[in-house]
Amino acid sequence: xxxxxxxxxxxxxxxxxxxxxxxxxxxxxFVDLSGSLGALKEFLVLHEQDSIYxxxxxxxxxxxxxxxxxxxxxxxxxxxGTKTLELDRILGIAQAKKN
Numbered sequence: 001x002x003x004x005x006x007x008x009x010x011x012x013x014x015x016x017x018x019x020x021x022x023x024x025x026x027x028x029x030f031v032d033l034s035g036s037l038g039a040l041k042e043f044l045v046l047h048e049q050d051s052i053y054x055x056x057x058x059x060x061x062x063x064x065x066x067x068x069x070x071x072x073x074x075x076x077x078x079x080x081g082t083k084t085l086e087l088d089r090i091l092g093i094a095q096a097k098k099n
Contacts, residue, residue: 001025001026001027001078001079001080001093001094001097002026002027002028002029002079003026003027003028003029003063003076003077003078003079004028004029004030004031004046004076004077004088005017005018005021005028005029005030005031005074005075005076006031006033006039006042006074006075006076006077007031007033007073007074007075008032008033008034008073009032009034009040010024010034011073011074013040013073013074014073014074014081016078016087017024017074017087018030018074020072020087020091021087021090021091021094024094025043025094026063026090031043033073038039038055038056043075046075046083047071047072049069050083052072052075052083052085053072056070056071056072072085074087076089076090078090078093
């Protein structure tokens with residue numbers, strides 16, 4: 001199973017997800033937002049247009065968003081183009097494919 005993980009090497013949740021996916025035998029392609037302007041642009045398009053980010057977009061209007069808001073990292077993109085923000089979903093699919 002191959003998964004693209006969009007995240008940041010500064011994000012503990014991203015790093016944790018990469019480790020858990022590799023432990024589960026998932027081939028990971030990591031897109032580091034912090035290391036590439038192109039990667040950041042790719043994420044911004046996804047963040048502004050994909051339905052998995054609707055709740056995150058709505059949070060930006062909250063007055064405490066800058067201090068407490070979340071941008072939705074990591075994002076997982078499966079081989080078929082399906083996207084999710086849920087590590088458990090990715091791990092569950094990987095486990096099901098093994099069985």
